Amino acid sequence: MNSAYVIRRLLQIIPLFLAVMVLIFVLVHLIPGDPVSTLLGDRATPDIVARANKELGLDKPLIVQFGLFVVQLLHGNLGESINLKIPVLRLIGERLPITLFLTVYAAVLGVLMAVPLAVLAAVRRNTWVDALIRGFFQFGLSLPVFYLGLQLLTLLGARLGLFPIGGYGETFGDHLFHLFLPALTLGLNLAAVLVRTLRSSVIEVLTAEYVDFARAKGLRSGVIMTRHVLRNAMIATVTLLGLNIGALIGGAVITETVFAIPGVGRLMVDAIFSRDYPVVQGLTLVFAVLVALVFLATDLIHARLDPRAEVV
Amino acid sequence: MTATLPATVTVAPVPRRRSLKPTLIIGLVLLLILLLAAAFPRLFTPFSPTDFDYTAILKGPTGKHWFGTDNFGRDVFSRVVHGTRIDLQIAFFTTAFPFVFGTLLGAVTGFRGRWGDAVVGRVADLVVVFPFLVLVIAIVAVLGPGLTNMYIAVSAVGWVSYWRLTRGEVLAQKKAEYAQAAQVLGYSPARVLLRHILPNAVTPSVVYLMTDMSLGILLGASLGYLGLGAQPPTPEWGVMVADGKNFMVTAWWISTFPGLALTLAGVTFSLIGDGLADALRPRA
Amino acid sequence: VTRGGQMVFGRYADSLFLDPVLNDANLDIWILTNLYDTLLQPTDDGKSVRPGLATTYVLSTDGKTMRLTLRPGIKFADGSPITSADVKFSLDRARNPDNGAWNGLLESITSVTAGNNLVTLTLKHPDPTLPAALATFNAAIMSQKLFNAAAGANDAAKAKAFAEKPVGSGPFVVSDWKRGSYMVLKRNPYYWKKGEDGKALPYLDTLRFEIIPDDNTRILKLQAGEIQGAEFIPLSRVAELKANPKLNMLLFPSTKVNDLILNNRPKLKDGTANPLSDVRVRQALNYAVNRDALIQLVTFGTGKPMKSFMSSATPLFDTTQKGYTFDPTKAKALLAAAGYKNGIDVTSMATSGSADDLALLTALQQMWGAVGIRLKIEQLDTATKTARYRANDFQMRTGAWTDDIADPSEITGYYAVFGATEAAHTGFKNDTIEKLFVQSQQETSRVKRAGLYRQIQTLYTNAAPTVYLYETPYPVALTKNVRGFSQIPLGYNIFERTSLEK
């Protein structure tokens, strides 16, 4: 893995970014509805709407608006939210860390759940233990997040009072505590996906010659499991994890709603529904870059784990 | 030269078919049940899934209403059974196009490579980094709400997975000797790809298709939560779960039973997927 | 009463813009009066006004001048005095036609003159709505000095800067605001109102709004005692929470009406004929609605049938109005008379994700289906829905309205008068109503004005440009120890007398 590769990959994000930029601009302006009348609702007379549109520059031809958008972007400015009347960059700056925290937390919990259980299922494959683990995660995979989240909230939060209901707290420790349930909800879903692949790769790796070779060397089974089996089995899983984390970043909407977490997922949905163009555009661009970075990170980790991976 | 070839070599009687794995059998049986429920919902249900019964609002499960009734006095059991058709439809339509298109595209680009592959790769990148929800909402907003447009939105994104899977597999398979043999036998590229490589490269896609079907239904539920999915009074499991969420405390049965149905469908698809992975693996 | 303490109140969404003049949404309006005080204030029943920052107002006999006397010794939350100059500044800003969506409420004022502690308003014409308008959020009094000190080149920019942490004259002042997450209000030590104990209000030290979008989560948090109050309790949960001994489930009377807004035009946007242009069809739609059943199904018994286009809590609501009864036979007959023996197909837009809209339309599908009206539901996100109806591209849509001002003119101007928004975009226009409304806007006699409104309501009901459904209350749940909270029919959440008892 070399820095030239990283730089090249980073440069590749630029055309992607441009494509996303054009696409999102066209798309948000193509969909019917406009921010002003949505915000003003019933009471807005055509005059008022027209005036507000003029103030926001929404009366200009689309191509001009696009030009202005690009010019602003070049100055590092993502514009100002039409609804909240504060700079988009600030808005994202406030909310993104929460979502990222949640995402990483969920990924960590997901992996912590998936790895030992997948290994257990693989080692005890085709026994009731395996069936139980797979059944449990199938359950996790088949239930909508809002249902799962609410059940966890009701049970672990309200009934047993183990965790706070919603919110995310002030300090790092608070975050860990408050975001446990939402992270668990997302993590369960993630783990459900991971367990499937991880289990089959562990099974596959277990039959590999080098595992037998390791046993023939007289190594302890713990060493064999971690050094030889898991390291190899994780290779395929890391890519999958990357793909899923990418999806998680933008897909935490429902979790954020259920758990009252003011993250970007919720912001995005609100912004789309209210046609808050600058927010949608800004968030989309940030998402795209983030997801691309996650993919890059995944590839780098992959290369770390698998010396055979060609990173040139 | 007097070669002493054995006139014929006896061919050992190998069992023609590996016996189907129990998982696949259970999966197929469950699918059959689901299909029956989808085809003839009335056979199983004494009540209409849409008619109100003001005298039985929010009643818990009883001998009459097995799964209880909802806030309109509709029989939850009937709604769950009738929902089967919609949800299988969702499972089918959210995956049919992505599967066919993604697989074929993956086959062609994997086989041909070069610039077509590069272009599709870039488009796939774009699709993957673009927030899905924005796309769905945009498409639904332009075309109107409802399942059809949800299908379109999902299709616009869903093909990428199949494209990746098939492309990778075709890349691997085209190096296999049987594929090269087909080329050397002077078959047209189309024949080599479609008749020889594709059938051997489609398995991962088919297996993923099963997972994807569960995910499709689940997505339908999530979009239902945002009001972008099935439109009332259509009984759709995901939307039923979403609708029942306000009654989760007072009338748990409204969302729990459709939730179980979702799980059942998920289990069915995943059992079939695992079974198919096994059955489709060519025997060496 | 116990003083002090912090109350946490769960809101379903955060405010957007805390400027009294330039804000747009109920999310702002409904809490603004806790931050900004007005010259007059709506009474608790929302039907009339009482003194606020002004102790009295006097109208000239021709009704074209109003003189208000400011309360002595009043201060902004930073301790600076509230002067008549501030009042002039605020009212001028509020009525500036370039500013926001609300200036129309003060449209009758031609000039504001500030005297010592007197403010004189000169009017274009006698305006019976003016006292109510002065009790409305947009006429709140801001500090000219503080506002002008805010960063920004023009009014809009200053407003943005100022509204991030506004200092007003209301009982509370913003101390911390994390958008989308929480907003902390501190007690304004300079607030003029006195409590039961003779000391200054408010009782609470701090008031914290937590943003909890999901209904279930809000309730769970309330039940767990993590918050002391929660707004927008789903009506389906009301009975359950009422039975909870630890909670007070309150249903505050509101001016909220829930109706179906019909496109009355002969042709729909796509050029097809619109059966709803026939008054008989519209009446049939109204007759075919079983409001009592709807109230049970959708509002879980908490609503009451609409009798007029305006809510029964709106001033000058005519108590003799009957609205429409449930009469499917008559509905059928009317449809037949209109030439639709085989029924009609109609489509209604609904707000996607709104459980209430869905429940309502699902129920209507059933009821109307029985008389041959086949309803198709089209769920659209708010923006699309708004864009569609503003472009008259709809046949029916779910509608809901809450008054912002303690006067019937607002809702009437929107629903019954053609005006700029074509009678709530229905395209309905009744010449008599138009005339009566103009008259009512200058009629200072309450009795005569009530008579005009009675005629308007009757005419409107008969023409049925909308389908009357039900009125719903504001459902707020509080823990048992919370006292003195109210939400007035206009929706304002009033925390000035709220206290946490031991």
Add this chain to the structure above:
Amino acid sequence: MISRWRGQPVRAVQALTDVNLSVRRGETLGIVGESGCGKSTLARTLVRLYTADSGEVKYDGQDVMALQGAELRAYNRRVQMIFQDPFSSLNPRMTVGQVLREALSVHKMRPAEQIPARVTELLSLVGLPAEAAGRLPHEFSGGQRQRIGIARALALEPECLIADELVSALDVSVQAQVVNLLLELQERLNLTVLFVAHDLRLVRHLSHRVAVMYLGRMVEVAPTQATFESPRHPYTQGLLAAAPTLDPSRRSAAPAISGELPSPLNVPSGCAFRTRCPHAFERCAAERPLLKDTGEGHMVACHLYDPAEHASTATGAETERRAAATP
């Protein structure tokens, strides 16, 4: 000079052009060499699975590299390949009958109604029962699968067979069955065979002439007997010495050739073998030896046998070399 789109194997073809390696009708040419030396690449290039960027392969006077579409398919009908791996060389999802019928019908080898009969005929030709037609490849043993592969190639009635490691994957007892089949078919159908293998014993048994490759280059091409009895190139000699003989009484202690095969990505300059050659001298690093006829069709690419150039170094060595060259 030539480069295939990925690089190295190029040299295989380059050697071919230099040598003007020709295969006569009915002849069996054996090609041996270590793994990765380009045997398969050469075989595949000949059937146009790979295309040479430059250089020329002529079949019956036809430039094979220039063939396109129908012409190429017609060429492939005449020049068929059989593959090494009995497991992956058959489409696992097609029955033997389908495989053969497809080949027959695509190339219209027989009218439709005669196809089933021809399938049976082909199967019996390779010693398989007629009912084999209904079976899938996995139901056969490795040796039987190689027979199926041969039948598939024969379906097109080719003139030339290119057999890439045809029997390498088979056990000796079964290997012999397939070798016999190949011998018999060649006799009966007058086939030209290019037999690519690394088993020297088999190559000697089957071939009329043998070509030895090292790192993509031809180092020695000679009649079989000459190759095995008087190998000239040091590599050929080492290769033969390294092959384990079946005589337990003849064991040697020292390895025949030391060192590893260099990476094909980084072929040594001059003679590619010089890094492992016990006889390497300065010139071997500087100059690439060309394949030259050293008499009786025995061609070697080694400076030791290159009198013209070698003369300039030392005369003594020259005489010695001559003595060795004509034993």
Add this chain to the structure above:
Amino acid sequence: MTGGAAPTAPLLSVRDLNVRIPTPGGELHAVRGVNFDLMPGEVLGLVGESGSGKSVTLRALLKLHRAPIRMTGEVMYGGQTQAGPPQNLLTLPDSRLRSVRGGQISMIFQEPMTALNPVLSVGEQITENLREHKGLRGKAALDRAAELLDLTGIPSPRARLADYPHQFSGGMRQRAMIAIALASEPKLLLADEPTTALDVTIQDQILRLLLRLREELNMSVVLVTHDLGVVAQTCDRVAVMYGGRLMETAGVNELFTHPLHAYTHGLLGSLPGADAHRRPLRPIPGGPPDLRRLPQGCTFAPRCTYATDACRAAEPPLMEVAAGHHSACIHYDKLPPIGGASVVESLIPETLVLDTLPEASL
């Protein structure tokens, strides 16, 4: 078993070894009653066709098979450092077995690409063995690892320790694997086709290396292969396996000159000989048996030209038919003599002496 010249106790003594593998198509009896002895310092070749059970046998010696595969019989190992009676490895508890595995007995696998862990550097894979069995850590372990690589003939060993298996060529991988196996200085090396994946020139190098190391370390070796040439060049004694059973065991010269089993006979006969250019070979007809459905009697009978009803009636046991020569063929005495010249031949003429090549003088 046959101590012959060396009257010491065998290092390894295998009795009635059976391995049964449950498969969906029925139980696969992969190894059936295998018996043999291995003397200290001896190289035993285990030959047989693909699928005859060589690898399964070898793995069973170290109890490497996992449930549901069942191993029965005795694998008596007498080479423990602390002198004591030989122990049955098949019944040894895992904790004790671990010190034997890799410590006393090492194994090298057929495919160095798949047997080396692709994600661990070669150095890590050697040092983990040193840590486990020699207690070496850190620098000491690295030094020793480099020494071992050097021993197997890998140039600049120190630098190559950090390389991953895929950065090695096939021959080097096999050397690395040997280095790993030798790290613990074992008494016994089990080599499962250590050269099958390699080119002849490399195979030649590796085999010479093994023989040299055997001398230096006085190891015993079990060498599994299906290449008779390799056997001839490397082994002291040979065991021929077919259908999960040992068919014949003999000293290596004995086996190549006087094979006493129809199968060995056929095997040697099917090889191309020097004198029969382009003549039909003499294959053994048919193919190897399906271990799930073994024929009645001698497993080789269906392919055997000498088979009689007696062969098909009962499976003949492995009997001593000559001194140190065991065979499981009831017709061992009726086999025609093997055409000595045609089988035991050398590939290259003995007359060719490499040194006669012209030497370039400079």
